Amino acid sequence: MSQIEFKNVKKVYDNGHVGLDDINLNIEKGDFAVIVGLSGAGKSTLLRSVNRLHDITSGDITIEGESITKASGKKLLEMRRNIGMIFQHFNLVKRSSVMRNVLSGRVGYHPTWKMVLGLFPKEDKVKALEALERVNILEKHNARSDELSGGQQQRISIARALCQESSIILADEPVASLDPLTTKQVMDDLKRINKELGITIIINLHFVDLAREYGTRIIGLRAGKLVFDGPVEEATDEAFSEIYGRSISADEKLGVD
Amino acid sequence: MAAPEKSYDQYLTRKLSQKTLFSMLLILFLVIWSFIYTGFSITDLFIGIPQIGELFTAMFPPDWSYLSDILQPMIDTIRMAIVGTFIGSIIAVPVALLCAHNIAQSKWISVPMRLILNIVRTIPELLIAAVFVAVFGIGQIPGVLAVMILTISIVGKLLYESLESIERGPLEAMTAVGANRIKWIIFGVVPQALASFFSYVLFAFEINIRAAAVLGLVGAGGIGLYYDQTLGLFQYDRTAMIIIFTLVIVVVIDLISSKVREKLT
Numbered sequence: 001m002s003q004i005e006f007k008n009v010k011k012v013y014d015n016g017h018v019g020l021d022d023i024n025l026n027i028e029k030g031d032f033a034v035i036v037g038l039s040g041a042g043k044s045t046l047l048r049s050v051n052r053l054h055d056i057t058s059g060d061i062t063i064e065g066e067s068i069t070k071a072s073g074k075k076l077l078e079m080r081r082n083i084g085m086i087f088q089h090f091n092l093v094k095r096s097s098v099m100r101n102v103l104s105g106r107v108g109y110h111p112t113w114k115m116v117l118g119l120f121p122k123e124d125k126v127k128a129l130e131a132l133e134r135v136n137i138l139e140k141h142n143a144r145s146d147e148l149s150g151g152q153q154q155r156i157s158i159a160r161a162l163c164q165e166s167s168i169i170l171a172d173e174p175v176a177s178l179d180p181l182t183t184k185q186v187m188d189d190l191k192r193i194n195k196e197l198g199i200t201i202i203i204n205l206h207f208v209d210l211a212r213e214y215g216t217r218i219i220g221l222r223a224g225k226l227v228f229d230g231p232v233e234e235a236t237d238e239a240f241s242e243i244y245g246r247s248i249s250a251d252e253k254l255g256v257d
Numbered sequence: 258m259a260a261p262e263k264s265y266d267q268y269l270t271r272k273l274s275q276k277t278l279f280s281m282l283l284i285l286f287l288v289i290w291s292f293i294y295t296g297f298s299i300t301d302l303f304i305g306i307p308q309i310g311e312l313f314t315a316m317f318p319p320d321w322s323y324l325s326d327i328l329q330p331m332i333d334t335i336r337m338a339i340v341g342t343f344i345g346s347i348i349a350v351p352v353a354l355l356c357a358h359n360i361a362q363s364k365w366i367s368v369p370m371r372l373i374l375n376i377v378r379t380i381p382e383l384l385i386a387a388v389f390v391a392v393f394g395i396g397q398i399p400g401v402l403a404v405m406i407l408t409i410s411i412v413g414k415l416l417y418e419s420l421e422s423i424e425r426g427p428l429e430a431m432t433a434v435g436a437n438r439i440k441w442i443i444f445g446v447v448p449q450a451l452a453s454f455f456s457y458v459l460f461a462f463e464i465n466i467r468a469a470a471v472l473g474l475v476g477a478g479g480i481g482l483y484y485d486q487t488l489g490l491f492q493y494d495r496t497a498m499i500i501i502f503t504l505v506i507v508v509v510i511d512l513i514s515s516k517v518r519e520k521l522t
Contacts, residue, residue: 081435091426
């Protein structure tokens with residue numbers, strides 16, 4: 001049994017556009033899987049269907065053997081708690097402190113009334129601080145989140161996902177709004193988390209060279225169809241040309257090494 | 258080779274559209290019709306002006322000694338406004354959450370809630386107070402209730418509009434974390450809307466002080482009652498005292514409140 005299994009997953013939007021077309025895919029525990037493809041190929045839809053931020057039209061997605069497609073109520077919330085997520089625009093509450101944003105990753109573990117009163121146990125605060133230390137922004141824990149730079153904000157959101165103690169982290173274009181240098185730092189953070197904690201990472205990336213450098217596995221989408229799935233070594237220039245439907249141009253490489 | 262002279266006549270002649278013409282005629286009709294039937298005339302105005310002068314002379318000097326008599330009702334008025342604003346603001350929160358499309362996430366909830374809120378907003382507070390006086394009798398309770406309703410309509414409306422403009426991202430993140438509805442609101446919505454909420458509460462309080470000052474006219478407690486009495490007994494010097502005192506209180510509270518609101522945004 002793979003950690004995440006997609007079985008004949010299909011997504012048709014209300015306007016008739018086919019987002020995902022019969023996807024069959026297995027993600028193994030500890031994978032650093034990079035989803036590549038042109039914009040509109042369905043990368044984001046695929047990623048967001050894992051934790052059901054998007055509902056699929058037909059097929060099934062199972063996580064550790066349990067169907068998230070069929071889950072509802074408390075079960076769905078518990079399954080989502082096991083899947084951290086990082087977004088392109090960080091999705092932090094800008095007015096809240098760094099600490100509160102990171103702690104919000106733990107709300108799924110406690111009863112509602114305690115969360116309304118903001119009563120996090122001390123262990124949680126320690127976990128939040130550990131997470132911040134892991135991404136090297138411990139000393140900023142008291143700052144208001146919007147006082148920090150883009151790269152630092154993305155690290156807060158990584159800390160939030162870490163604090164959630166999930167076994168999977170989804171990252172939807174996490175470096176698309178960052179400069180090349182910060183991109184490298186954020187990608188290194190993700191790689192370290194993957195290696196040291198064994199957390200499975202599924203990530204959408206725009207840049208081919210980043211995908212090659214960090215991924216252990218490449219998943220290629222083209223117009224909602226799975227057109228490539230294999231270890232990074234097999235993802236040759238030809239394979240990428242196939243995914244993109246043309247040869248790779250310079251602007252699809254970030255050029256950082 | 259000279260190009261044939263092009264004529265732009267079709268662009269130059271702008272005809273009044275039928276819609277514009279009709280609207281203008283309608284407005285003209287309404288204005289004339291209203292003038293005729295209200296009996297407004299400049300001559301009446303000129304006859305009235307000396308009377309205004311007489312009223313002013315009757316008002317001055319204001320009866321300063323009356324201040325001690327109206328101090329207590331003025332404090333009552335402020336207390337009515339505080340209690341009404343407090344209760345109303347608390348009730349306004351769930352109301353606003355249910356009105357906001359992005360939070361209620363069902364038109365079956367938000368649209369009817371908005372309709373109710375809009376209807377309540379159209380009822381003048383004096384009318385609301387009068388109804389409550391009929392139910393609860395003369396006193397401060399109907400005044401407090403009227404202020405409360407007024408607060409719900411003001412804060413409810415402003416808050417739901419600002420709720421609809423909050424960033425979606427953090428909400429999405431809270432969904433992904435596995436938060437239930439209440440945790441989602443506490444961690445995603447509240448921190449984004451808290452500052453504007455307090456600002457709207459203060460704004461409502463400013464309006465409520467002014468409203469509470471006249472609620473006594475219909476028997477709903479506070480300083481308004483004294484206003485009515487002194488006018489009825491032609492004690493214009495006392496009326497003047499009430500007006501000055503009310504003005505001072507309102508200006509002071511507005512000033513403090515707007516300073517605090519500046520800090521909030």
